[in-house]
Structure formats: C-alpha cells, structure tokens
Amino acid sequence: MQQLRNIQVKTGAKFAGNTQDIEVPVSFGNDVAGLQASQEEIVVCDRSHWGRIQVSDEERLRFLHNQSTNDFQQLKPGQGCDTVFITSTARTIDLVTAYVTEEAVLLLVSPNRRKFLMEWLDRYIFFADKVQLKDITDETAAFSLIGPKSDAVLEQLGASAIINQPYAHHTLVNIGSEVRVTVGSGLALPGYTLIVPVAAAANVWNSIVQAGVKPIGDRVWEQLRILQGRPTPEKELTEDYNPLEAGLWHSISFDKGCYIGQETIARLNTYKGVKQHLWGIRLDSQVEPGGVITVGDEKVGRLTSCTATEQGYFGLGYIRNKAGGIGLRVEIGDTRGEIVDVPFLTHEYYQGE
Structure with a gap:
C-alpha cells in the first residue's frame, strides 16, 4: 500500500x-x-x-x-x-x-x-x-x-x-x-x-x-x-x-x-x-447535521448530512410522512430548504403475491 x-x-x-x-x-x-x-x-x-x-x-x-x-x-x-x-x-x-x-x-x-x-x-x-x-x-x-x-x-x-x-x-x-x-x-x-x-x-x-x-x-x-x-x-x-x-x-x-x-x-x-423517510434537501446555506427540520412551528424531522458544492448546499434528512414529500418547503434554524428526490433511495411498499 x-x-x-x-x-x-x-x-x-x-x-x-x-x-x-x-x-x-x-x-x-x-x-x-x-x-x-x-x-x-x-x-x-x-x-x-x-x-x-x-x-x-x-x-x-x-x-x-x-x-x-x-x-x-x-x-x-x-x-x-x-x-x-x-x-x-x-x-x-x-x-x-x-x-x-x-x-x-x-x-x-x-x-x-x-x-x-x-x-x-x-x-x-x-x-x-x-x-x-x-x-x-x-x-x-x-x-x-x-x-x-x-x-x-x-x-x-x-x-x-x-x-x-x-x-x-x-x-x-x-x-x-x-x-x-x-x-x-x-x-x-x-x-x-x-x-x-x-x-x-x-x-x-x-x-x-x-x-x-x-x-x-x-x-x-x-x-x-x-x-x-x-x-x-x-x-x-x-x-x-x-x-x-x-x-x-x-x-x-x-x-x-x-x-x-x-x-x-x-x-x-x-x-x-413506516412513519418517516429519508429525503434529499436542497438548502440555501450550510447547516450542521443534527439540526431539527421544521415546517412553521412544527418539528417534522432531523438533518443527518450536509455538503457544499459549486451548485449550492445539499443535505439528507428524515422527514415525517404526514408533513409531505417532494417539494415540501422546510426550515432548519434560519436556513430554508426544499425536499427533493435522490436516485439511490426508494420509498415503496412491497405488496407481495
């Protein structure tokens, strides 16, 4: 090596x-x-x-x-x-x-x-x-x-x-x-x-x-x-x-x-x-992982990862299903974000035979 x-x-x-x-x-x-x-x-x-x-x-x-x-x-x-x-x-x-x-x-x-x-x-x-x-x-x-x-x-x-x-x-x-x-x-x-x-x-x-x-x-x-x-x-x-x-x-x-x-x-x-799912979150600034994700005054999830790229800031986080999915507008402290799909993950139920 x-x-x-x-x-x-x-x-x-x-x-x-x-x-x-x-x-x-x-x-x-x-x-x-x-x-x-x-x-x-x-x-x-x-x-x-x-x-x-x-x-x-x-x-x-x-x-x-x-x-x-x-x-x-x-x-x-x-x-x-x-x-x-x-x-x-x-x-x-x-x-x-x-x-x-x-x-x-x-x-x-x-x-x-x-x-x-x-x-x-x-x-x-x-x-x-x-x-x-x-x-x-x-x-x-x-x-x-x-x-x-x-x-x-x-x-x-x-x-x-x-x-x-x-x-x-x-x-x-x-x-x-x-x-x-x-x-x-x-x-x-x-x-x-x-x-x-x-x-x-x-x-x-x-x-x-x-x-x-x-x-x-x-x-x-x-x-x-x-x-x-x-x-x-x-x-x-x-x-x-x-x-x-x-x-x-x-x-x-x-x-x-x-x-x-x-x-x-x-x-x-x-x-x-399943009450919550992992989603991508497009963010308008850097946020420390662990931050509480809210919609208005309601806590709906938690941020788990965040990165900065030339195209902006992006994170992953768990969001309660009742709050919504793709397109949902969220806040993490003073930072705003939008829930987006990511290619590695699926959110589907198996029906069986």
Missing part, C-alpha cells in the same frame, strides 16, 4: 487518518473538477479503507441469509447483492455489498463498521456451524470507477466481459494481476468496483489513471454520497432508524424466511407502518 500511496502523492493526493487510523486520500486537489467528471465522464476513487470481510465454508450462504435482509440462497457464484445488517428490532447497522464466489462470499462494508461487523457476525456462529470469517482488508485494495464513461475504460483494461451484466455481478480479470471486477460504483451513478490484491494495487491504480481517469478523494466521495442519497452508518444508519425509513427497499427480500429483525420489517411493510 505504501507504493500506492507514493504514486498518489505524486498526483497531488492529500491524506488524513480515519477512525481506524488508516491513511485515506482525502483530496487530489481537483474536487470541483472531480465532482463534475463523476457525473459527465469518469473518475476513480480509492475505497481501500472500506472493510472487506470474507465469509467461507459450507454454510456461508445460509448463515448470511439468516443474518441480513436480502436473499442469499438464490445467489450463484459470480452474482451479488446489496444487503442490510440490522438488529433484532430492525435498527440499521450497515449497508453492505456481497459478492458470491465459488469458495466464499466477499462483503464490502463501511469503513467504520469493519471491526463491528466482524464481532457481530462472530457472535452468531455457533460450535457446529460450518462458517469461517476472515478480515481481508489489509490483503486487498478497492477502487471504484464512477461515471457514464466507465464502460470505455473497462474495455481499455481488458475487462469488457462484465459490461452490461446486472448489478453486483463480478468476474476475475487479469490486469497485470488477477483482479475481481464487480458491477456497481457504490452509488446510483454507473460504474464498477475492483477488488485488487494489495501487491498489485499500485500497478492497477497506475493502469486506471493512465487510461485517462481522474482520481478523486474521499471528500468528493462524501459529496457524491450525499447528492446521490446513499445512507452511511453513524449518520443515516443508526439505532434510531430502520432500513425501510432509510430508503433501502432494494436491499430487502420480502419473500425469504426468518432472519434477524425480519418480524419487524414484515410488520412495517404489511401495515404500512
């Missing part, structure tokens, strides 16, 4: 430590251009500080099926999905992307949930269970290609076989070394995520940048996350909210059997019991 960091420094990277004391490239000095390129062209983001947990042995699919919201039993090697780990009362722990291989399931987890999820999952492995956990974060790197021109770059890298495959499908490609190329940027924007052996990280990063791809730092990722509406632990995903409120309906199977938190999720869906 030091070789990778040295290369990134030469292209303007500035680093900061995260909560796990891992150096993260925060910016490449091109934040404004990088944000624009992510939506019009293509960028690459180093997500190596995200956790990668390998779940192996014979009962791995059954185990994950019982521990999270999506249906693992129907997945075959080369396929994958987003899934949510929740508590017994359906409070959110993390939104995770899972990739099923011939020998294991690889989980890409949020940076601040790596250790927590290892301990959480281990708690549910009993003596007779044929399930093994391994944190492979330090053995691998992760890069996401983000933007509408991602396909063209993938062709240059010799990975065209994965183009047009469904979300979270993946395959091994030789890019100087064997790399797992997966469909999906981690956002609602088109793209791909590459899981790379750490020894090959510098060479693969070089190959991507030499193909004309602009690198972006974690600061631009955070802007994109908020603009796109991807919820994150300790902000939108906390003990205060469930995954239906968080707009993660696409990550939940309503047809599968019992799993941790399933009864609460089923009841909320069946009786339309």
